[in-house]
Each structure stands twice: as C-alpha cells, then as structure tokens.
Amino acid sequence: MKLLASLASPYTRKVRVVLVEKKIEFDLDLVDVAPIDNAVNAHNPLGKIPTLILDDGTPLYDSRVIVEFLDSASPISRLIPDEKRDRVAVRRWEALADGVVDAGILVRSESLRDKKERSKPWTDKQVARMHRGMEQLANDLGDKGFCHADRYSLADIALGCCTGWLDFRKPGDVDWCARYATLAQHCLRNKHQRQRERRRHRLHPQDLQVHRRRTVRAGDDDAREEEDLDRVALEQPPDQARGEKAVVEALIRGERLRGRSILGRGAEHPHAARLVPEKHLQHQEVHM
Numbered sequence: 001m002k003l004l005a006s007l008a009s010p011y012t013r014k015v016r017v018v019l020v021e022k023k024i025e026f027d028l029d030l031v032d033v034a035p036i037d038n039a040v041n042a043h044n045p046l047g048k049i050p051t052l053i054l055d056d057g058t059p060l061y062d063s064r065v066i067v068e069f070l071d072s073a074s075p076i077s078r079l080i081p082d083e084k085r086d087r088v089a090v091r092r093w094e095a096l097a098d099g100v101v102d103a104g105i106l107v108r109s110e111s112l113r114d115k116k117e118r119s120k121p122w123t124d125k126q127v128a129r130m131h132r133g134m135e136q137l138a139n140d141l142g143d144k145g146f147c148h149a150d151r152y153s154l155a156d157i158a159l160g161c162c163t164g165w166l167d168f169r170k171p172g173d174v175d176w177c178a179r180y181a182t183l184a185q186h187c188l189r190n191k192h193q194r195q196r197e198r199r200r201h202r203l204h205p206q207d208l209q210v211h212r213r214r215t216v217r218a219g220d221d222d223a224r225e226e227e228d229l230d231r232v233a234l235e236q237p238p239d240q241a242r243g244e245k246a247v248v249e250a251l252i253r254g255e256r257l258r259g260r261s262i263l264g265r266g267a268e269h270p271h272a273a274r275l276v277p278e279k280h281l282q283h284q285e286v287h288m
C-alpha cells in the first residue's frame with residue numbers, strides 16, 4: 001500500500017505512526033498539495049493528504065478513516081478499543097486533538113497571506129478555539145500517563161501529533177508547549193518510553209524493515225525532525241518483522257485466519273504465534 005503524504009502534515013504523521021505501531025509495510029510518496037493540479041487529485045477528489053492507496057488501487061481518506069482501517073486490518077497493537085464507550089472516548093480525544101490542529105492550520109494559512117489581506121478577528125477566533133481545545137485536553141489528561149484507560153492508544157498518538165505540530169509551526173506565535181506543559185510532557189514521556197521499549201529489544205537502525213520510497217520530493221527541510229522521530233519508530237528486529245509481515249499481509253488481503261494454518265511455516269516465523277494468539281486470529285477480516 002502507498003501513503004500519499006508530506007513530512008510536515010500532522011494528520012499524515014498520525015497515520016504514519018499508526019502504520020509503524022501496527023507494523024504494516026508501506027511506501028511513502030511525498031507529494032506537494034499546494035498547486036491546484038496535484039498528484040493527489042486523481043485519487044482523492046478533495047486533493048488532501050493523507051490519502052492511502054490500497055494494493056488493489058482503492059483510495060482511502062481522510063486520516064480518521066485510514067487509522068480505523070489500519071487498526072482493524074491487523075490485530076497487532078490494537079489502538080482503538082472494541083468496547084463502544086471506550087472506542088467513543090478514544091475517538092473524541094482524536095477529534096479534539098485534530099480539531100486544535102485544524103484551527104492551527106487556519107491560523108498559519110492566514111499568517112502566510114499578504115499582510116493587508118489578513119483578518120485579525122478571524123485569526124483571534126481560531127487562536128481562542130485552540131486555547132479552549134488545549135485547556136480541555138490538559139484537563140482531560142490531568143496527571144494520567146495515558147489519555148485513556150491506562151494504556152497507549154490512538155488518543156495518545158493524536159495528542160502527540162497535535163502538540164508536536166504546534167511546537168514545530170507555533171501558529172499565532174504562541175509557544176503552545178510551554179503554555180500547556182503537561183500535554184507536551186505527556187508526549188515526550190510516551191516518545192521516550194517507546195524508544196526505551198525498542199532499545200530493550202536490542203533494535204538497531206540497520207534492522208530497519210519498513211522500506212520508504214519517495215517518488216516525489218516536496219523539499220520541506222523543516223520536516224527533518226519529524227523524519228527522525230519516525231526513523232526511531234520504524235526500528236524493529238528483522239525476524240519479528242518477517243513473522244508479523246506474513247500475518248499482516250494475509251489480513252490485508254482479506255483472508256480469514258484460522259489458528260496457524262495460514263502461517264504454515266510456523267518454524268520460520270517464530271514470533272508470529274506469540275504476536276497473534278489463536279483466539280485473535282479467528283474471525284479476523286479486513287473492514288473497509
């Protein structure tokens with residue numbers, strides 16, 4: 001599958017982190033969505049990124065639909081709970097974090113217009129919306145380690161992409177992470193914890209298994225820091241990646257997995273059974 005993306009896009013980053021957490025292999029195509037005619041229009045009438053193109057050519061958008069698809073496509077690292085109320089709570093975190101980013105993007109776009117064309121009341125309204133959103137996120141987080149139910153979920157990813165982007169672009173010239181320090185700390189804590197987990201499994205950069213191909217270069221140098229974070233997240237041991245890859249590929253093809261039969265070569269995939277217990281392998285289907 002192929003992700004049409006830009007390295008600086010916070011919504012795309014959310015999808016990239018989910019792909020990495022789910023250990024799903026993908027190609028990354030960097031596209032420039034600024035021109036009226038761009039490479040995304042042919043796949044997504046809205047001309048927006050992220051757009052995910054499945055192996056059969058089906059395009060998926062927007063980021064919330066894509067993450068839902070990816071989470072249901074593989075049982076590895078479930079990020080959206082099954083239980084309805086938990087599910088809604090996690091999706092609400094995502095909606096709020098994305099909503100703050102939506103307002104931040106409007107502020108940034110306005111600031112890029114010619115000075116005499118800018119509207120201060122419009123910018124003020126969006127900045128006020130961002131502050132209300134950040135306050136709500138900070139209140140909801142309190143002193144908890146994770147956004148929802150004491151475990152890492154899509155809510156933590158969405159929050160991390162939100163504060164990461166605010167720190168990167170600083171829309172409205174506000175130092176958002178200094179102002180909402182608990183939110184920034186949550187993201188840093190999560191990032192370091194996940195880096196430690198990967199180190200504990202003795203992962204090295206040369207073990208990188210997810211191949212990233214760039215067919216179009218957007219030339220956004222500002223995004224180098226974003227790329228570094230993903231590079232850390234992309235590390236995983238090769239044998240584990242191979243075992244998981246077999247499972248994930250089968251699931252994405254829509255095959256119903258039963259026990260270990262689809263893996264067949266259990267000995268060649270020592271991690272597959274551990275990572276995907278039989279009870280999880282049953283009744284698994286790709287939901288579109």
Ligand SMILES: N[C@@H](CCC(=O)N[C@@H](CS)C(=O)NCC(=O)O)C(=O)O
Pocket residue numbers: 008009010011012033034047048049050062063064098
């Ligand atoms: N709600 C969408 C937002 C996507 C979005 O606005 N992406 C921006 C990049 S960060 C984009 O493609 N903008 C192009 C444009 O508006 O022309 C999602 O979650 O995927």
